Amino acid sequence: MRPQKIEDVVGQTDLVGPGKIIRRMVEAKLLSSMILYGPPGTGKTSIASAIAGSTKYAFRTLNAATDSKKELEQVVLEAKMSGTVILLLDEIHRLTKPKQDFLLPHLESGRIILVGATTENPYISINPAIRSRTQIFEVKPLSPADVKIAINRALTDEEKGLGKLKINLTPEALEHLSQVTHGDLRSALNGLELAAKSTPPAADGLITIDLGVIEECVQKKALVHDKDGDAHYDVISAFQKSIRGSDADAALHYMGRLIEAGDLPSISRRLLTIAYEDIGLANPQAAARTVQAVTAAEKIGFPEARIPLAVAVIDLCLSPKSNSAITAIDAALADLAKGNYGEIPSHLRDSHYQGAAKLGRGVDYKYPHDYLHDWVKQDYLPSKLKQKHYYQPKDNGRYEQALKEQYLKLCQAQGRPFS
Template identity: 45%
Template sequence: MKPLADKVRPNCIEDIVGQDHLLGENGILRNMIKNGYISNMIFFGPPGTGKTTVANIISNKTNKKIYKLNATTASLEDIKEITNEINNLINYNGIILYVDEIQYFNKKQQQYLLDFIEKGKITLIASTTENPYHYIHKAILSRVNIFEFKLLEKNDILKALNRAINIFKKDLSAQIELENGILEYISTISSGDLRKALNILETCIYSCIPNEEGIIRVSYNLVRENFNSCFINIDKGQDYHYNIISAFQKSIRGSDPDAAMHYLARLIEAKDLVSICRRLLVIACEDIGMAYPSAISIVKSCVDSARELGFPEARIPLAQATLVLATAPKSNSTLKAIDLALEDVKTKDIGDIPNHLRDAHYIGASNLGRGIDYKYPHDYKNNYVDQQYLPDSLKDKKYYIAGKNKMEQKINEYQINLRK
């Protein structure tokens, strides 16, 4: 039996929901299709957002022979079979090769296609759920246009579900009654994935037995009890996962505790304890640092507690650590100081360590001049004495610049007074 998602799949651009930036009035893809211009293209975005549908519509609008491959199962021989057909085409204006999930093509497969794409013998239309800049050969990237498909809005999914209900009624020759709020609920929990929404609707309808009058009634409780949480797409190690991690850190850096809680909740829902703990420890030093030096100790305690507890209890110390960091004063002086020092070590003639600072704990060290002129700070007032510590070539270099926050300004004031 054909899945509902395939039955509902539009055959024209006007019936596609969402992607207004590409397919709306004066959208670039919409106008390209109207003008009959087909270029090499890669459609990139989450599942269930219309990539395959648009590719099918484009294919049907051309006078080219269409071949379809799924990169998860296709071999190099499959590609060669298609390219061997190029010189045998009659009444066709070339070939369109549609490759689904192109990120699974290996380097050799991508390079084989390159020559045919470059000479215009094949028009490539591909789709991928992963960022093509991470997976696709650079030579191919330079010859294609990349169009990003975005998660669908709730109202877009709702529109498609209503269309699906009408198709269901015709297929089943039955009356379908849905309790109020069901389609809105499905639109919400599918989190921008239309295919997911259609699968939920299809499952719910087919799980109901028609009554004596032949009416299929779907209750709200049936849907709620069996599909009780939003679908969150977080594949560890993939692009969307790193986007959430990035948003999490940037929200904390931006002192927005509410946004930080939201992205933490996404990561907790994905059960990604390792990434959360690692990121919190980094943030404590990178974004708070010397503005609140004890933040790292608090965060380390919370992280240790979370690892000890495991989910679901781990969410509580993780939330505490996140709020501590999001509401703390911010400073990146630690990060800047070490990066400046590393840059000099990597790129400059840093010179030798001054003789008076070198190790002198061995017989004969004094004969080499090691440690002779070293002044022990604890022998002086305030445990400080002026002497050179940096190599001669860097002796006036300044790496640590105090941030403009209460803690570091106090540190700066102390340093200045010490040197007086």
């Protein structure tokens, strides 16, 4: 089911959609070497294949870890004899220096258009000499809607898919398959193929793939599912609300459901959001500890990841809570949305150019570090917003209590009393 044209790529619309960078390269036939990085099964190889199919260039695939320099030499020889070759080099972060030194001049000559694929962060794991000669694009997990598109294509394509079989994939099974693979299309299609080819057909030849079959074939139980997929988000919602409500047992229960589904990305994103949205300034140290726990979980993976995640959940549940930070920024954004922003005071404007003083830019600005306690009274907000107070401090933790005391003092000293 690998796409042969760039317009057939599923997902990654920010890269291959109309008017986007890779689509522009293909349409103009002005290709440059690139590195695609992201989780497995998200379309790195598919994008490379589609680029080759759309441009009619030869397409070769090698693995930087397992293929030797000799295989690279053969690809280069082909490029010299027959023209440009698009080379997909998987696991490019494992490219050795001898292979790299051999490859670099051919990238510069344009004979080889390199598409490097990696699950590692290229800014950390890939040699600067390769990075400097490539454009780097992040490939993100597909959405459930994208996965459904690809599944339906596979069910109807008679040449490359399962279209010659009579298959009834139930809505519940489709929903589960699109959700539980977490944007890994390869896993979704592998599970679908196994289900289709291992399920005995009925007397009329119809192969019915229901939820139980899909659960068995992808080895992920549908602890959360319904035909509309709402239950998955219900669990995530219940997870956050349980932490916000300081119920550690409920939060552990809902996180257990997500762990059983193997949904580390959702757990990680939600915990980081909760740490800053719901605990926030009442206990900033808890947010820092959550970042550490999530980092550890992502490094070690399941099943051990459950341990630092549980530490973070219990810590957040039993911490004092404050949503004053999100409330403050949302209030500021709401003013902007209404066009209520005013002009930046002249003394705060950039003065690092010739003629700025004549325009009054930066004039009369008082440098706080030149004054006692590194503070001096002056206006910072636009004049029409001078009395605005977006931050509404709370008293739910020692840290924010101290911030509140300081905030009130500063507002009073600036002539902006807090009411």
